Amino acid sequence: MVLRSETGEVEGVTLTKSICSIWDQVWNFQARPDDLLIATYAKAGTTWTQETVDMIQQNGDVEKCRRATIAKRHPFLDLPPAKAPVPHKSLSQTMPSPRTIKTHLPVQLVPPSFWKQNCKVIYVARNAKDNLVSYYHFHRMNKALPDPGTWEEFIEKFMTGKVLWGSWYDHVKGWWKAKDKHRILYLFYEDMKENPEQEIQKILKFLEKDVNQEVLNKIVHNTSFEIMKENPMANYTREFQAIMDHSISPFMRKGAVGDWKNHFTVAQNKKFDEDYKKKMADTSLVFRTEL
Ligand code: A3P
Numbered sequence: 001m002v003l004r005s006e007t008g009e010v011e012g013v014t015l016t017k018s019i020c021s022i023w024d025q026v027w028n029f030q031a032r033p034d035d036l037l038i039a040t041y042a043k044a045g046t047t048w049t050q051e052t053v054d055m056i057q058q059n060g061d062v063e064k065c066r067r068a069t070i071a072k073r074h075p076f077l078d079l080p081p082a083k084a085p086v087p088h089k090s091l092s093q094t095m096p097s098p099r100t101i102k103t104h105l106p107v108q109l110v111p112p113s114f115w116k117q118n119c120k121v122i123y124v125a126r127n128a129k130d131n132l133v134s135y136y137h138f139h140r141m142n143k144a145l146p147d148p149g150t151w152e153e154f155i156e157k158f159m160t161g162k163v164l165w166g167s168w169y170d171h172v173k174g175w176w177k178a179k180d181k182h183r184i185l186y187l188f189y190e191d192m193k194e195n196p197e198q199e200i201q202k203i204l205k206f207l208e209k210d211v212n213q214e215v216l217n218k219i220v221h222n223t224s225f226e227i228m229k230e231n232p233m234a235n236y237t238r239e240f241q242a243i244m245d246h247s248i249s250p251f252m253r254k255g256a257v258g259d260w261k262n263h264f265t266v267a268q269n270k271k272f273d274e275d276y277k278k279k280m281a282d283t284s285l286v287f288r289t290e291l
Pocket of ligand 1: 226
């Protein structure tokens with residue numbers, strides 16, 4: 001049986017105890033100038049963005065993208081070495097450049113070497129309600145995460161920021177501010193869903209890459225929800241079998257904008273909206289909760 005994680009805090013941000021215990025290693029991570037960081041709040045579309053970036057880097061070669069699972073292709077900076085498919089040791093020392101690295105850390109906890117090296121970062125944000133719904137189901141199926149409690153309880157935890165990787169509100173706002181100081185491409189899940197080709201073009205430009213229309217079409221096709229859901233190298237069915245139970249809720253669950261409407265009661269929605277207004281009053285950041 002897998003034990004659900006206990007949590008701790010780093011600078012007031014909730015993280016798993018095991019991440020807290022290796023925090024020095026994470027904080028002192030040595031970035032290289034050509035590292036690309038994909039940063040997100042958990043469940044905002046990380047895997048989708050990773051697959052898109054890899055398809056671009058492999059010039060649309062589907063076979064090359066299936067060389068390994070997404071977790072092995074792009075190491076997860078935050079994970080303790082024992083739990084990571086690619087341990088920190090190889091991540092920091094032997095993994096050849098250029099590396100693409102994934103993180104869920106809020107901007108203030110990103111290892112300072114990434115800024116010193118002026119690394120590029122792609123940040124993807126998803127509207128709070130869909131992000132929350134996805135996070136809830138992920139906690140149900142991933143037995144290594146803390147018990148989410150009931151849906152009602154999880155909404156409360158999310159609103160108070162007492163969930164893994166901390167407050168969604170602080171996360172999206174912090175990265176939004178940071179984009180004016182660093183090389184950060186800030187994308188939205190909703191835009192990717194509405195017009196994938198246009199958002200892929202943004203990533204291409206940011207990475208200073210060019211592909212022809214045929215390759216672009218291939219990337220759009222292979223990064224669609226329907227294709228990724230069936231791709232064992234992207235849908236997390238090939239590893240973490242001991243902790244992820246896809247029969248409870250698949251990792252590739254719905255991949256939609258607006259699924260929150262199937263979860264929130266009218267009262268929950270009203271309370272959430274009121275709280276949201278207060279928490280987001282100090283930002284110019286605007287999200288769409290439906291398309
Ligand atoms: P849902 O639970 O709403 O379906 P992450 O990769 O950050 O953990 O995010 C997972 C969420 O992104 C899940 O949301 C998953 O279904 C969705 N997702 C993954 N690939 C996608 C794709 N190609 N298109 C749209 N959504 C995708």
